[in-house]
Amino acid sequence: MRLQLPNEYIFATMLLVVSSxxxxxxxxxMRRAVTPTASIRIMGSFxxxxxxxxxxxxxxxxxxxxxxxRFNGGFLSADKTSSPGAKFYLETASGxxxxxxxxxxxxxxxxxxxxxxxxxxxxxVSGGLDLNIIGGSVVVRGRPHDVVVESMDGNVSMDGTPxxxxxxxxxxxxxxxxxxxxxxxxxISGSIRVAAGRFERARMESVTGTVVFxxxxxxxxxxxxxxxxxxxxxxVPRTMSADYDIATVSGTIxxxxxxxxxxxxxxxxxxxxxxxxxxxxxRVYVRxxxxxVRVAPAPNVAxxxxxxxx
Amino acid sequence: xxTFENDHIALERLSDWVDGRLSAADARDIERHLSLCANCAxxxxxxxxxxxxxxxxxxxxxxxxxxxxxxxxxLSAPPATVRSSGTARRWQLAAxxxxxxxxxxxxxxxxxxxxxxxxxxxxxxxxxxxxxxPPPRFAAARRVAADYETTIRQLxxxxxxxxxxxxxxxxAKVEASLRVIDxxxxxxxxxxxxxxxNLTLVDLLAASYExxxxxxxxxxxxxxxx
Numbered sequence: 001m002r003l004q005l006p007n008e009y010i011f012a013t014m015l016l017v018v019s020s021x022x023x024x025x026x027x028x029x030m031r032r033a034v035t036p037t038a039s040i041r042i043m044g045s046f047x048x049x050x051x052x053x054x055x056x057x058x059x060x061x062x063x064x065x066x067x068x069x070r071f072n073g074g075f076l077s078a079d080k081t082s083s084p085g086a087k088f089y090l091e092t093a094s095g096x097x098x099x100x101x102x103x104x105x106x107x108x109x110x111x112x113x114x115x116x117x118x119x120x121x122x123x124x125v126s127g128g129l130d131l132n133i134i135g136g137s138v139v140v141r142g143r144p145h146d147v148v149v150e151s152m153d154g155n156v157s158m159d160g161t162p163x164x165x166x167x168x169x170x171x172x173x174x175x176x177x178x179x180x181x182x183x184x185x186x187x188i189s190g191s192i193r194v195a196a197g198r199f200e201r202a203r204m205e206s207v208t209g210t211v212v213f214x215x216x217x218x219x220x221x222x223x224x225x226x227x228x229x230x231x232x233x234x235x236v237p238r239t240m241s242a243d244y245d246i247a248t249v250s251g252t253i254x255x256x257x258x259x260x261x262x263x264x265x266x267x268x269x270x271x272x273x274x275x276x277x278x279x280x281x282x283r284v285y286v287r288x289x290x291x292x293v294r295v296a297p298a299p300n301v302a303x304x305x306x307x308x309x310x
Numbered sequence: 311x312x313t314f315e316n317d318h319i320a321l322e323r324l325s326d327w328v329d330g331r332l333s334a335a336d337a338r339d340i341e342r343h344l345s346l347c348a349n350c351a352x353x354x355x356x357x358x359x360x361x362x363x364x365x366x367x368x369x370x371x372x373x374x375x376x377x378x379x380x381x382x383x384x385l386s387a388p389p390a391t392v393r394s395s396g397t398a399r400r401w402q403l404a405a406x407x408x409x410x411x412x413x414x415x416x417x418x419x420x421x422x423x424x425x426x427x428x429x430x431x432x433x434x435x436x437x438x439x440x441x442x443x444p445p446p447r448f449a450a451a452r453r454v455a456a457d458y459e460t461t462i463r464q465l466x467x468x469x470x471x472x473x474x475x476x477x478x479x480x481x482a483k484v485e486a487s488l489r490v491i492d493x494x495x496x497x498x499x500x501x502x503x504x505x506x507x508n509l510t511l512v513d514l515l516a517a518s519y520e521x522x523x524x525x526x527x528x529x530x531x532x533x534x535x536x
Contacts, residue, residue: 170528
């Protein structure tokens with residue numbers, strides 16, 4: 001004879017089992033007035049960090065962390081005046097990244113964050129960002145003055161117009177939209193994709209990763225690209241005035257931006273090409289060992305190229 | 311970078327000092343200022359207290375400060391002009407890279423020229439400006455090559471020493487990327503040995519060395535506090 005249990009009983013039992021397997025959590029909340037350009041540092045084993053710039057001269061850090069995690073740190077001034085900075089540390093018992101934090105800072109603050117493997121999402125910060133992860137991902141939106149992100153295999157995405165941008169990965173992909181004054185994008189085997197925007201200076205470097213530049217260089221500006229074996233796609237507006245200097249050691253060059261064909265390189269190996277569009281002025285300097293290079297007009301309106309950004 | 315005794319130390323800088331991230335020379339500047347400025351000394355005390363509260367967190371594992379003194383200056387200086395977007399540093403590395411392959415009078419002569427001068431195609435309209443980066447001298451290039459080799463070796467040793475303290479997954483990622491770079495270096499070196507006057511190869515080889523240096527630096531820094 002089979003025992004018939006009510007559905008409610010079964011559901012309650014399942015809920016009990018599931019909840020008993022979830023790690024206990026506790027909440028974190030710290031708030032304090034700070035200076036508009038406060039320096040905020042957060043490091044440790046957080047898994048998910050949202051950083052939001054807001055129109056208040058205060059810092060608020062909230063979220064949930066494992067019950068057995070240690071969360072330390074605090075603000076720099078001991079009295080009640082606005083603090084010029086803060087440091088926060090999170091250590092999980094296992095060392096495995098865990099916890100979800102939201103850090104609200106004055107828009108003009110400088111934020112420094114470092115974790116092993118984490119998802120970091122930033123928006124609304126106009127000061128500076130220095131973010132460092134191994135895995136996970138970093139997404140930055142807005143107009144920070146300067147952005148420096150380093151990761152090993154985490155993907156990095158920047159959507160905005162920072163004055164100074166440095167994104168570095170080993171295997172992670174880099175995606176940039178928006179433009180800026182000075183951009184340096186470096187990877188070993190990840191891809192680099194720049195879609196839309198205008199740059200004063202941009203340098204993109206990879207060993208095996210592909211590079212796609214679908215933006216514009218300002219008059220008098222400079223674009224430098226080099227890869228070892230990564231393919232290079234330059235999709236630029238026909239209206240962009242620039243001097244192009246492109247060479248490969250053993251790769252090919254396809255030019256559909258102008259009528260000038262590439263010519264064989266040294267000793268008949270590889271290819272090279274030089275040409276000017278418009279009145280020149282901007283400098284485009286491309287080198288690859290065996291990556292193939294394609295120079296083509298941007299398929300859409302000047303400066304706008306449709307490139308899928310992760 | 312010196313610290314002016316009449317100005318307060320920027321918080322970021324003081325924090326770097328507390329974290330032991332400054333060179334010995336910069337640290338001495340900070341310490342001299344702290345001995346004279348009660349305001350900054352107070353801030354220092356609060357920073358130290360703050361860190362004391364976080365006792366028990368993973369120890370930092372920073373490479374020796376002296377290792378980074380020259381390296382950081384070379385790697386982290388933001389470009390000041392359009393032309394200098396890494397070019398001066400690249401040229402130093404280019405010189406070093408080619409010296410690692412072959413030290414010949416012919417190569418040295420080529421090193422003392424700008425890359426645009428070696429172009430054979432009359433169509434190339436590179437506008438590289440000679441004035442912004444003086445050509446490296448042979449002796450300087452030799453010093454850079456030696457310095458570069460030493461730095462790479464030291465970084466590699468540092469990483470090997472700390473391998474056991476690192477997450478195995480991270481080590482695997484770093485090693486895989488190093489293999490990719492070493493493969494590219496080997497390929498470029500082989501090509502350069504066959505065609506030592508090819509300045510495009512010199513530039514690309516230097517770029518690969520630079521990637522390796524940068525990866526080793528980052529790997530060491532990632533291991534320092536995570």
